[in-house]
Amino acid sequence: MKKLSARRRHPLAAVVVLLLALAATGVLYTALAPAGKAQADDTAQSLAIEEGKKLYAVGCASCHGTGGQGTSDGPSLVGVGAAAVDFQVGTGRMPAATSQGAQIPEKKVVYSQAQIDQLAAYIASLGPGPAIPTEEQYSTEGADSAEGGQLFRTNCAQCHNFTGKGGALTHGKYAPSLEGVSQKHLYEAMLTGPQNMPSFPDTVLTEQNKKDIIAYLEAVNSPDTESPGGLGLGGLGPVSEGLFGWIFGLGGLIAVAVWVAARTAKAKKS
Template structure:
C-alpha cells in the first residue's frame, strides 16, 4: 500500500492517467462513431453507379453497347464524362427517337434529375471526362458581360448568330437557339461539343470565359432588355441590319424616282 501511494504521488502519475483516458476515449469513438463524411460519400457514389448501371442497361445499351464501346447505332461513350450525359439526357436529346434525322433535336426528357445523375455517375466510370459543372462555375456572380459578348461574337455568332437566336447550317443541320436554355446546359455544351458543335475545353475557353458568355446571353435575351436600335431583325448582327437598311432605303429611293418620272411624263402629255 505504501508503494502504491508513493506511485500516486509521483509527478508523472497525472500525465499517465490523462494519456490512458485519451487513448480509451479515442478507441471508443473509433469503434462506435458513424463513418466519416468521405466514407459516406463513397457509399452514396457507389449506390448511384449501381442504379445508373441498371438505367443504362434498359435505356442506352442497345445503341451504345453494354460497356459504352458504341455500335453502328450509337457512338462510343468512353471518356464523354458526366457533363455530356447530363446535357444530352436532361435536354431530351437522349434517348434519341428510333428514326433519327440529320440532327437530334431537344425534347421533353423522360428521366428525373436524380436518375440523370445516376446515369452520369455510371457512364463516367467508362473513362475520364468533363464533370457536371457547379452553380458557382456557370452562375452570374463575378461575370463580365462585355467580355462575354466579345467572346461570343468571336467564337459562337457564326452559327448561333449575334444574340443566340440560332441559325441554319449545311445539309439540314442547324445551330439551336440559346434563348431560355439552362445556363448549366450551355456550360456543358461548351465543355463537350455536342453534335455539330466544337468543344471548348478550359484550355480554349477558361471557366471564367464560359461564365462571361453565359452572362452575355442572359443579358441580351432577358425579357426586360430593350433594343436601342429599334427592330432587332432576329439579332443577325450589324452587317445584315446595315444591308437591310441599305436595300430598304435604296428601294424607297427607286420607288420615288419612278413616281416622279411617271408624274413628269404625264404632265408633259397634258
C-alpha cells in the same frame, strides 16, 4: 498511497495521459465519423451506378452498346463524363428519336433529374470524364458580362449569332438558340462540346470565362434589353439577314437596271 502519489508526480505522467487521451480520441473518431460517412457515400454511389445501369440497358444500350462501347448507331460513351450525360439527357436530346435528321434536336425530357443523375453516375464509372458542374461553378455571381461578350463574339458568334439566337450550318445542321437555356446546361455545353460544337475545357476557357459568357447571354436575352423598335433583325441570325439582302438589295439592283434600260430605250427613240 505513497507509490501512487509518486507516480502522479513523475515528470512523464502528464505526457502519458495526454498521449492516451489523443489516442482514444483518434480511435473514436475513426470508428464513428469518417468510416461511417465514407461507407455511406460508397453505398449511395454504388446504388446510383446500379440503377443507372438498369436505365441504360433499357433506354441507351440499343444504340451505344451494352457496355457503352458504341455501335454503328451511336458513339462510344466511355470517357464522355457525367456532364455530357446531364446535358444530353437533361435537354431531351437523348434518348434520340428513331428517325434522326442531320442533327438531334432538343425535345421534351424523358427522365427525372434523379434518373439522369443515376445514368450519369453509371456512364462516369465507365471511364474518367468531365463531372457535372456545381452551382458555384456556373453561377453568374461576380461575372463580367462585358468580358463574356468579347469571349462569346470571339469563340461562339460565328455559329450562334452575336446574341445567341442561333444560325444555320452546312448540310442541314444548325447552331441552336441559346435563349432560355439554363446556366448549368450552358456551362456543360461549353465543357463537353455536344454534336457540332467544339469543346472548351478549362485549359481553353477557364471557369471564370464560362461564367462571364453565361452572364453575357443572360444580359443580351433579358426582356429589359429587347429591341424597343420591334422585331430585331440582327438577333435572328444569318438566314433573316440574307433574306433582307436578297429582297431589298437584289430587288433594288433590279429596279435600277430596269430604270436604266427604260431611260436608254427612251433616249434612242428620241
